[in-house]
Amino acid sequence: MSAVTVLTVTYGDRWPTLRGTLASVLDEPAAHIVVVANGPRPASAAELRSFAAEHSGRVQVVALEENLGSAPAFAAGLAVAYGYGDAVLILDDDNPIPPGLISDLRSVEEATRAKLPAGHPFALEVFRGVNSVHRAIAEGASVDYLFREQRPGAFQGFDLPALLNARLRGRAVTHASNAHRMLTVRAGGGTHTLVEIPNAMWGGLFLPEDVVSRGPLPKTELVLYGDDNDFSTRLGKQGIAIYLCLDLAIEDTLVWKVPQRLPGLRRRLPTTFQLPDSDSWRMQYLHRNQAYLSRVRMEGTKPASRLRFALNVAAKLVLLAGFGVLAGRPGYAAKLIAASTSGLRGKLGPSYPLPG
Template sequence: MADKQTTPIPPPAPIRLVAVIVSFNRCEHLKQGIAAVLDEPVAGLVVVDNGSTDGSREWLASLDDPRLDVVTPERNLGGAGGFELGFQVALDTFQADWLVCFDDDARPVPGAFRAFMERDLDGIDGAAAAVYYPDGSICEMNRPSWNPFWHGRLLWRTMSGMLIGRSREGFHLADHHYAEENMLEIDSSSFVGCFVRAKAVQRIGLPRGELFIYGDDIIYTLTLRKAGGRHVFLPHVRFVHDCSADLRGSARITPLWKAFYAYRNGLVMYRIASGAWFPLVVPVKVLGWLLAARHYPQKRQYLRLCREALRDGLRRHPGASHDDLTRRYP
């Protein structure tokens, strides 16, 4: 009896991964980032230049690579607006399966994208890379996290940590998670080394450009999770973030208009994160704003900004234009 003929199963189609970089006046960093991306197996690279004046646009215009699409909006859209535009262009131009986004001072380490593509991504909607400073230490500002309001034990640990000034440790990944090999379920991550499945973007929408800066990445990844998507941490997929940000920061946010986005967007984030707890969270956050007034010399102007941030955060209203904010709160 003749052997039964079987049809060979074809190998899976390669992932069409498209990178999105938002840039503003960091030409030397941008050069490193673009070189690192184009050395990886990407189907496309979208660069949104937010009105750079340091030669970035001229240098970008000199590049010739069919995978590169440079977008130059007429005005500065902020990080959030840049990613909103970049995601849309990536989907329209390159028919992406997955998007990966990051700032112009970040870049994948060699082999990062290939390592991502070799993972079993079935059932996964988003993924966060392990982000390090150039010296090899973990980049604190890009440490993924869980939402403590969705995990009772974490909420208690976070509240306990607030008493000793270590609340971040209650819900952010620990150092040992970076040394492990397996993927880990998370709730939120930054937009540095953030991978999102194209179908998930089509389901939940684009990043919210009206947020301009601050919290847009956490809001987006929390929205993904709240919609039932799976978001994971991939410790073997590594990025470098050559930034100078310090989480300790200053007691005063300068220029003042940035405080509006930090406060207003914070309320947007907490509405998603805290759910039924939101009415209890709002007075705590506002109290923090009021206590911070002592650090601002123009207290009347600062308090007016707080009122606007509270109003727009509660109304879910985009508020004043960016140009208006920078004029009134320099």
């Protein structure tokens, strides 16, 4: 079996989880690893250096002195990983892989290539239970509905006309078929179901050699949140399809949970307003980048879509202000509105402080 380069990014004090991920990859004889140390704590950095020295020739470390965000880190790591010329499997640092996953991916890749027209490039996404969209697709929900934020005119995943049409919304979720997006392939002695999706997460994305040769990189100015969606869009613009493999899965060692801190009815507010102030940087990057990507999708669209977009922008910003009042956090809402406005104006880069 030809070699695979596994790329992962770590930061802060995450050596305990990273160690398990690295060990699981090294159990695969045809795999080598590129680790981007994105501003790790001194103890974690020392452990990683020691591990790399112990496995010299199979583990390469790309050291970034401070946390630059996921987009710059994955860009730096991909630039190195592409240099090997092998297929690339991207993992989060808490994604230990089950035995045989890489050989299974290779088998599914070969079977998928035989099903598609000659020369049709594609990437594979491994199923992750932590991803609610992956779970919904497995349960039969419409891909078109689940990725509705990519519809021209939607803003930050919000589309008021569609929400007001409850009948359309229900039909889209429960009855729309994904048959036109599905492939069934036989590989490794079993049958695998693939579903074409427009966006992939970083962790679990597999890029075959013909994709690697094109050298796609994320937009570093996004810093983090939405950079994986933008990378997926860049793949799509190069004619590269992304297929979610429902039958190959990885688990997350760490699952980020939203703290339930608001009392009474305020618990029903959006997740954004149930986060502590210490996490405001997360939501500022998220809202800024979502606004920017929504605006980019509007380029070259028809006047009706632009009008719909303007309506959705106004409605969403008013809702953010209203939720801020209900949560007793108008200042926090103002930060999110300002971040959204920055995204609409294309003001990107490291605008908000990152941990470490």
